[in-house]
Amino acid sequence: xxxxxxxxxxxxxxxxxxxxxxEIEKSQIAFEKLLVDNRKDFVEGIATFNPxxxxxxxxxxxxxxxxxxxxxxxxxxxxxxxxxxxxxxEEVAVECxxxxxxxxxxxENLSRLGPAINNSLNKAKFLKQKLDAENALRESEERFxxxxxEAVAGLYRTNLQGDILMAxxxxxxxxxxxxxxELASRNLNVAGYAPSYKRNTFIDRIxxxxxxxxxxxxxxxxxxxxxLVKESAKxxxxxxxKIIFYDGIVExxxxxxxxxxxxxxxNRLIEGILNAIPARVFWKDIxxxxxxxxxxxxxxxxxxxxxxxxxxxxxxxxxxxxxDLYRNDDLDVIRSGKPKFNIEESQSxxxxxxxxxxxxxxxxxxxxxxxxxxxxxxxDITYRKRAEEALSKSEAxxxxxxxxxxxGISITSPTKGWIEVNEHLCDLLGYTREELLLTTWSELTxxxxxxxxxxxxxxxxxxxIDGYNIDKRFICKNGEIIWTSLSVRCVRHSDGxxxxxxxxxxxxxxxxxxxxxxxHSKEKAEEGDRLKTAFLNNISHEIRTPLNAIVGFATILxxxxxxxxxxxxxxxxxxxxxxQLLSIISGILSLASLEAGQEKISxxxxxxxxxxxxxxxxxxxxxxxxxxxxxxxxxxPDTLAFVxxxxxxxxxxxxxxxxxxxxxxxxxxxxxxxxxxDNKLQFYVKDTGIGIPQDMKELIFERFxxxxxxxxRKYGGTGLGLSISKGYVELLGGSIMLxxxxxxxxxxxxxxxxxxxxxxxxxxxxHLKDSGILIPPGKTILxxxxxxxxxxxxxxxxxxxxxxxxxxxxxxxxxxxxSPGNLPDLILMDIKMPEMDGIEATKKIKGxxxxxxxxxxxxxxxxxxxxxxxxxGCNEYIQKPLNRQLLFDTLAKYLAx
Numbered sequence: 001x002x003x004x005x006x007x008x009x010x011x012x013x014x015x016x017x018x019x020x021x022x023e024i025e026k027s028q029i030a031f032e033k034l035l036v037d038n039r040k041d042f043v044e045g046i047a048t049f050n051p052x053x054x055x056x057x058x059x060x061x062x063x064x065x066x067x068x069x070x071x072x073x074x075x076x077x078x079x080x081x082x083x084x085x086x087x088x089x090e091e092v093a094v095e096c097x098x099x100x101x102x103x104x105x106x107x108e109n110l111s112r113l114g115p116a117i118n119n120s121l122n123k124a125k126f127l128k129q130k131l132d133a134e135n136a137l138r139e140s141e142e143r144f145x146x147x148x149x150e151a152v153a154g155l156y157r158t159n160l161q162g163d164i165l166m167a168x169x170x171x172x173x174x175x176x177x178x179x180x181x182e183l184a185s186r187n188l189n190v191a192g193y194a195p196s197y198k199r200n201t202f203i204d205r206i207x208x209x210x211x212x213x214x215x216x217x218x219x220x221x222x223x224x225x226x227x228l229v230k231e232s233a234k235x236x237x238x239x240x241x242k243i244i245f246y247d248g249i250v251e252x253x254x255x256x257x258x259x260x261x262x263x264x265x266x267n268r269l270i271e272g273i274l275n276a277i278p279a280r281v282f283w284k285d286i287x288x289x290x291x292x293x294x295x296x297x298x299x300x301x302x303x304x305x306x307x308x309x310x311x312x313x314x315x316x317x318x319x320x321x322x323x324d325l326y327r328n329d330d331l332d333v334i335r336s337g338k339p340k341f342n343i344e345e346s347q348s349x350x351x352x353x354x355x356x357x358x359x360x361x362x363x364x365x366x367x368x369x370x371x372x373x374x375x376x377x378x379x380d381i382t383y384r385k386r387a388e389e390a391l392s393k394s395e396a397x398x399x400x401x402x403x404x405x406x407x408g409i410s411i412t413s414p415t416k417g418w419i420e421v422n423e424h425l426c427d428l429l430g431y432t433r434e435e436l437l438l439t440t441w442s443e444l445t446x447x448x449x450x451x452x453x454x455x456x457x458x459x460x461x462x463x464x465i466d467g468y469n470i471d472k473r474f475i476c477k478n479g480e481i482i483w484t485s486l487s488v489r490c491v492r493h494s495d496g497x498x499x500x501x502x503x504x505x506x507x508x509x510x511x512x513x514x515x516x517x518x519x520h521s522k523e524k525a526e527e528g529d530r531l532k533t534a535f536l537n538n539i540s541h542e543i544r545t546p547l548n549a550i551v552g553f554a555t556i557l558x559x560x561x562x563x564x565x566x567x568x569x570x571x572x573x574x575x576x577x578x579x580q581l582l583s584i585i586s587g588i589l590s591l592a593s594l595e596a597g598q599e600k601i602s603x604x605x606x607x608x609x610x611x612x613x614x615x616x617x618x619x620x621x622x623x624x625x626x627x628x629x630x631x632x633x634x635x636x637p638d639t640l641a642f643v644x645x646x647x648x649x650x651x652x653x654x655x656x657x658x659x660x661x662x663x664x665x666x667x668x669x670x671x672x673x674x675x676x677x678d679n680k681l682q683f684y685v686k687d688t689g690i691g692i693p694q695d696m697k698e699l700i701f702e703r704f705x706x707x708x709x710x711x712x713r714k715y716g717g718t719g720l721g722l723s724i725s726k727g728y729v730e731l732l733g734g735s736i737m738l739x740x741x742x743x744x745x746x747x748x749x750x751x752x753x754x755x756x757x758x759x760x761x762x763x764x765x766x767h768l769k770d771s772g773i774l775i776p777p778g779k780t781i782l783x784x785x786x787x788x789x790x791x792x793x794x795x796x797x798x799x800x801x802x803x804x805x806x807x808x809x810x811x812x813x814x815x816x817x818x819s820p821g822n823l824p825d826l827i828l829m830d831i832k833m834p835e836m837d838g839i840e841a842t843k844k845i846k847g848x849x850x851x852x853x854x855x856x857x858x859x860x861x862x863x864x865x866x867x868x869x870x871x872x873g874c875n876e877y878i879q880k881p882l883n884r885q886l887l888f889d890t891l892a893k894y895l896a897x
Contacts, residue, residue, distance in 0.1 A: 005031040008045050010056035010068050012037040016107060020084055027114025039063045046076055053120060058085030066099060073100050078128055080120035154250035160243060162189025174252050176221035194218035194226055206235050206246060228254045273514050278506055285373040288330050289313055302350035319348045333361045333374050342467055355382040408505035414461060414498045416440045428507055430477035446473035446481060460490045461498055483512040601646045601731060605757055609634045609641040615654050623662045633673030644755040649728040656725045657685040657748045665689035676754055684749040691742040701726045775895045777802035782824040784814040784841065786833045794828065797884055811836025815844045823852055826894055831858040831869060839872040846873035853894040
């Protein structure tokens with residue numbers, strides 16, 4: 001049943017409108033109406049009344065039904081539209097239906113109006129459901145595409161011949177490719193793996209078993225770097241059971257393997273430390289079953305290696321006679337959750353003897369606070385016991401043992417003075433016996449450990465405990481600080497008063513240093529992981545932002561008819577986004593080159609004043625702001641401003657620093673310039689921006705570092721600019737400095753050696769475009785390029801210059817094309833090509849025809865790549881993406897008559 005309808009009526013004759021209303025009421029349709037008779041009211045009625053259906057007369061004095069229908073089609077196509085009019089011929093009726101009317105009803109036959117309304121509403125409902133279903137399907141497909149592309153694991157699909165049909169972004173990035181087209185040039189049946197990986201065996205297993213899971217293999221990235229992966233693949237069959245595709249999942253486990261190796265190293269280190277400790281160490285689970293021990297404990301148990309104790313209990317070891325005693329102590333610790341210290345107990349040995357132990361046991365807890373077992377340590381105090389017994393029998397025998405002990409031993413008074421010390425303790429602290437007896441142990445204790453020592457000492461004096469064991473630091477005579485494991489016991493008079501203390505000192509400095517280094521290494525590794533994660537999140541955002549603009553506006557240019565002004569606007573946005581993306585990639589490459597030690601200096605005669613002017617003009621165009629004054633200052637006159645340095649790196653340093661200053665300055669001033677003093681160039685970049693916290697002034701020069709690394713940070717950027725600038729400054733023989741105050745601004749300054757040269761007037765004729773030199777039409781160009789899209793772009797540019805273009809898809813074709821009677825006027829040579837690369841092809845062509853100019857046109861961007869390319873014989877080097885003006889100038893240099 002239809003509810004209350006909102007009907008917009010377009011009718012100029014009120015009597016006709018009333019007839020229509022009565023007919024609708026007869027059809028038992030409840031409705032709310034709005035009557036209009038002109039275009040203005042009709043348009044306003046659709047916007048404000050929001051009708052469920054429109055009923056319009058065919059012809060009105062100042063408006064007509066077809067015009068109203070066309071407006072409906074353009075603005076609210078889902079609102080049903082019925083024409084109710086006088087007699088019209090068949091052609092007009094057909095015109096109305098073709099124009100999109102849902103129905104038409106003659107005023108002479110209004111009885112059709114009710115059914116026509118119901119049919120039109122049902123039709124609109126069906127159309128809306130269809131549109132909703134189509135939108136849902138598109139959204140579902142888009143969600144699948146996003147999930148596929150953004151999956152954390154690499155995904156691919158190949159045909160039986162190994163051609164890659166699908167791959168997500170993760171796999172493309174994992175293998176070092178820029179896009180799917182690059183990756184698709186690799187056939188997975190024949191390339192991309194280490195020699196140890198048998199791809200045919202892998203395919204055979206899929207065909208026989210249907211799938212292969214978690215196969216570890218070594219894959220090769222585009223740059224030749226080997227990575228460890230875990231690969232799973234499954235055969236996709238058609239309805240006839242025939243394999244048509246292979247779907248695979250690839251997970252890069254290189255870092256995981258490294259972590260496992262590092263963990264193994266750490267475990268071995270901990271094992272070494274435990275085995276180096278003179279005390280016995282062991283640990284048990286909640287059922288008092290041994291989980292591990294150190295080597296000296298295993299020896300006491302009559303075992304060869306510590307791992308042999310795993311799974312055993314005390315009743316299965318040589319001290320089974322004392323097992324009940326040990327078990328009771330263990331259970332006390334587990335039930336109370338409190339440690340037990342300084343337990344003296346006997347122990348049977350593998351050779352049938354009995355030794356005395358001084359044991360400590362503490363509970364072990366899980367992360368949620370539950371007791372999971374116990375950790376115990378003990379030292380063999382048999383010798384100490386014998387020493388005590390020997391002391392009561394013979395001072396001479398005691399002295400002999402006392403001084404020959406391998407541990408430091410002291411006897412001290414209740415007033416903390418030394419009564420006696422052995423030779424090992426003297427050697428440990430660097431004093432003679434006479435010197436040491438003039439001090440007290442509290443004087444030589446590290447101040448930070450003194451309170452702990454005093455607390456335990458006072459408890460012994462009060463009779464609360466008989467002795468204590470602590471780790472503490474001593475200050476040696478030469479100022480060196482050593483760590484010791486201190487075991488103190490009290491000897492009392494018959495009346496209970498303290499007579500003296502006996503202390504045993506073990507030098508554990510090496511163990512402590514190892515523990516501290518281990519902690520520092522762990523903290524450093526965790527900090528590195530945090531920085532890498534922040535950088536990856538940051539760089540992902542920075543790359544996707546311009547890429548989104550490039551893809552989005554390129555799609556608009558390809559799909560829609562646009563005005564020339566709009567086209568130019570969108571093209572400008574695409575170029576700006578492209579430059580932003582190239583800047584990000586260049587920064588990453590520059591940092592990689594610096595860290596690999598491959599970045600080299602290319603000194604040339606450089607006009608400092610002109611270089612600063614270029615920087616100023618660049619930012620004057622791209623960073624205009626009425627609230628920020630921007631200026632620069634030179635120190636030398638133009639005629640004396642020529643120096644030897646690397647202009648490219650100097651330009652990059654200044655651009656990075658000025659760009660940062662502009663980014664973080666919203667009001668005030670940004671200025672830069674240089675001065676000369678003490679045979680050095682002193683450059684500076686000043687701003688009145690937000691400033692830098694004191695604790696970040698050193699850290700911001702580290703790679704991946706930014707003051708704010710959070711996902712919600714206000715300012716963008718990769719965090720590489722300052723690191724690259726610092727590297728370049730130091731490469732050029734200088735140093736960089738920073739002074740800053742929060743809220744007031746910053747000053748970045750750096751020095752470079754001042755190497756002046758006599759300026760040589762530049763040859764204005766070298767600027768081919770300004771001098772009017774043109775490329776004669778009809779010159780022949782051989783383009784060696786394997787990528788079709790790249791060739792189409794180059795061909796379009798060259799044909800526009802009225803040049804004849806020939807193509808070679810690899811180095812072999814380029815070499816074979818050249819012959820004495822068929823030499824091109826110039827060759828554009830790609831470097832990375834199948835079968836024979838551009839460097840090898842250049843060497844062969846130059847060896848036969850040295851007069852033919854060859855221009856390298858390549859995506860390789862590192863300095864080392866450029867040197868290799870030019871040393872192979874190429875006359876010039878042009879980086880991709882292609883700059884049309886640079887290409888024109890370079891061609892004109894070699895083709896102009």
